[in-house]
Amino acid sequence: MNLEKPILIREDGLRHDGRKPDELRPIRIEVGVLSNADGSALVEFGRTKVVAAVYGPREIHPKHMTLPDRALIRCRYHMAPFSTSDRKSPAPSRREIELSKVIREALEASIFTELFPRTTIDVFIEVLQADGGTRTAGLTAASLAVADAGIPMRDLIAAVAVGKVDGVLVLDIDELEDEYGEADMPMAMMPSLNQIVLLQLNGVLTREEFMKAIELGKKGIMEIYRMQKEALSKKYLQYPEVE
Numbered sequence: 001m002n003l004e005k006p007i008l009i010r011e012d013g014l015r016h017d018g019r020k021p022d023e024l025r026p027i028r029i030e031v032g033v034l035s036n037a038d039g040s041a042l043v044e045f046g047r048t049k050v051v052a053a054v055y056g057p058r059e060i061h062p063k064h065m066t067l068p069d070r071a072l073i074r075c076r077y078h079m080a081p082f083s084t085s086d087r088k089s090p091a092p093s094r095r096e097i098e099l100s101k102v103i104r105e106a107l108e109a110s111i112f113t114e115l116f117p118r119t120t121i122d123v124f125i126e127v128l129q130a131d132g133g134t135r136t137a138g139l140t141a142a143s144l145a146v147a148d149a150g151i152p153m154r155d156l157i158a159a160v161a162v163g164k165v166d167g168v169l170v171l172d173i174d175e176l177e178d179e180y181g182e183a184d185m186p187m188a189m190m191p192s193l194n195q196i197v198l199l200q201l202n203g204v205l206t207r208e209e210f211m212k213a214i215e216l217g218k219k220g221i222m223e224i225y226r227m228q229k230e231a232l233s234k235k236y237l238q239y240p241e242v243e
């Protein structure tokens with residue numbers, strides 16, 4: 001770890017990677033990338049690369065976990081051992097257990113689980129490359145994988161992290177900004193319903209900064225949501241050419 005703090009906001013007002021404060025990293029979204037899963041998606045936010053796979057609704061094992069009135073949602077967020085610069089232990093860490101839980105709770109809010117009682121929907125999120133924002137990229141991918149599996153949803157979930165670096169609020173922070181910045185606020189929404197399904201804050205923001213950070217996050221989320229819908233259309237709205 002480099003102990004000297006890098007310059008995060010340059011003299012020209014841009015960020016260390018040349019982005020404006022309200023600019024997302026280049027985003028790539030692809031739906032249906034795994035043929036063995038019922039639904040899948042790949043999401044890249046800059047160097048952060050995440051794949052999500054969904055199985056179900058299907059029979060539950062072990063049986064005693066069955067819920068009589070709705071589907072059980074299980075979620076595993078996992079970072080591949082090769083996803084970080086220092087090799088990460090493949091065993092689930094406390095952080096991965098926490099992230100699996102908050103991601104599951106967010107997904108639960110978006111899925112009509114009552115339509116599939118006594119079944120399970122299993123969601124796997126695999127971080128292939130980590131450069132900050134893996135929970136938000138993971139949730140964005142998982143939501144698309146659920147949609148790709150044909151499971152009825154209230155809305156897609158789009159997510160991004162807002163941060164504060166060198167006193168400036170910035171959209172979609174990367175690992176360097178997360179490590180040396182003053183605050184990290186991941187947020188996720190069902191955009192059409194204007195409903196927040198995940199909001200965390202690491203660090204300190206004033207009340208005014210917090211309100212501004214929410215607005216900045218919403219702006220990013222609307223852009224991501226548009227790209228999500230585009231990626232779904234690319235897979236599902238391919239009409240055969242008329243002769």
Ligand code: ADP
Nearest residue numbers: 084085086088130131132133134135136175178
């Ligand atoms: P998020 O990935 O959602 O931003 P954190 O804020 O916990 O979650 O992590 C920020 C970044 O720190 C990650 O995206 C990753 O690049 C890096 N990181 C997290 N855990 C580890 C780890 N065990 N080893 C190396 N780097 C890690």
